[in-house]
Amino acid sequence: MRYEDRLLRVLTYVHDNPDGDLSLDRLAEVAAMSRFHWHRVFHAMTGETCAQVVRRMRLHRAAGRLVREETSVDEIAQDCGYPNPRSFVQAFRASYGVTPMAFRQAGRLDAPALLQRRGGLKMHPVEIRDNPARRVIGLPHTGAYMLIGEKFETAAAMIGSRDLWEKCGPMIGVYYDDADAVAVDDLRSFAGAEWRGDDIPEGFDSVEIKGGRTAVMTYKGPYATLKSGYDALYGGWLPTSGETPADAPCYEVYLNDPRDTPPEDLLTDLCMPLA
Numbered sequence: 222m223r224y225e226d227r228l229l230r231v232l233t234y235v236h237d238n239p240d241g242d243l244s245l246d247r248l249a250e251v252a253a254m255s256r257f258h259w260h261r262v263f264h265a266m267t268g269e270t271c272a273q274v275v276r277r278m279r280l281h282r283a284a285g286r287l288v289r290e291e292t293s294v295d296e297i298a299q300d301c302g303y304p305n306p307r308s309f310v311q312a313f314r315a316s317y318g319v320t321p322m323a324f325r326q327a328g329r330l331d332a333p334a335l336l337q338r339r340g341g342l343k344m345h346p347v348e349i350r351d352n353p354a355r356r357v358i359g360l361p362h363t364g365a366y367m368l369i370g371e372k373f374e375t376a377a378a379m380i381g382s383r384d385l386w387e388k389c390g391p392m393i394g395v396y397y398d399d400a401d402a403v404a405v406d407d408l409r410s411f412a413g414a415e416w417r418g419d420d421i422p423e424g425f426d427s428v429e430i431k432g433g434r435t436a437v438m439t440y441k442g443p444y445a446t447l448k449s450g451y452d453a454l455y456g457g458w459l460p461t462s463g464e465t466p467a468d469a470p471c472y473e474v475y476l477n478d479p480r481d482t483p484p485e486d487l488l489t490d491l492c493m494p495l496a
Contacts, residue, residue: 436462
């Protein structure tokens with residue numbers, strides 16, 4: 222079995238079993254390698270330990286549910302692999318800087334922009350740029366946008382295992398559907414990285430992003446709260462801009478690395494192609 226296949230199998234297992242046994246022993250078993258050697262291989266190929274990946278994935282999934290659901294914090298903690306509520310609060314605060322309840326209260330996404338209190342719609346800088354055309358290699362995703370992380374992890378692992386990062390630009394996500402108008406199970410998106418090489422590497426799909434005038438909002442904050450950026454872009458900036466969106470999907474360009482950046486410091490360009 223190729224080491225890339227072992228890595229992808231483990232990443233899939235982690236995302237499919239957030240509340241399951243994700244111990245190093247179990248993940249080594251999934252990889253069909255000894256515990257000692259698997260830990261070294263995983264860290265060398267991804268730049269993170271197994272424990273770091275598991276914690277980041279679990280907390281990201283919890284953060285998304287906190288701002289999108291009414292489910293109790295304790296139930297979300299249980300579903301995301303934290304049977305002890307206190308340990309969940311401690312882990313969440315260490316990563317996100319606030320308690321789960323405070324994060325929920327600050328990031329609620331259930332009010333339309335026009336119905337939010339005056340001053341409650343947090344604005345971020347928006348500028349019109351002449352963005353370049355881009356080719357993106359990666360993997361398609363169908364289903365909830367909050368679960369696209371598995372495809373990003375998989376695409377990044379494939380790029381890293383083949384030593385292709387020198388031919389890649391930033392990670393990019395393309396989102397084809399409106400999450401408020403399309404059933405969750407039918408949402409279409411694409412996770413990958415800008416490709417600056419020639420032929421598309423085996424095992425990757427590709428999409429083309431046309432260049433041209435683009436409204437770009439640089440959003441600072443956790444990926445779980447990106448929807449508030451879109452609310453501000455569509456409900457705050459666009460109606461007063463005099464601009465018309467092009468018949469093309471929005472896409473996101475991720476400007477720093479969630480592996481070594483606190484969630485509150487993550488920077489994402491939300492890109493809306495203009496007519």
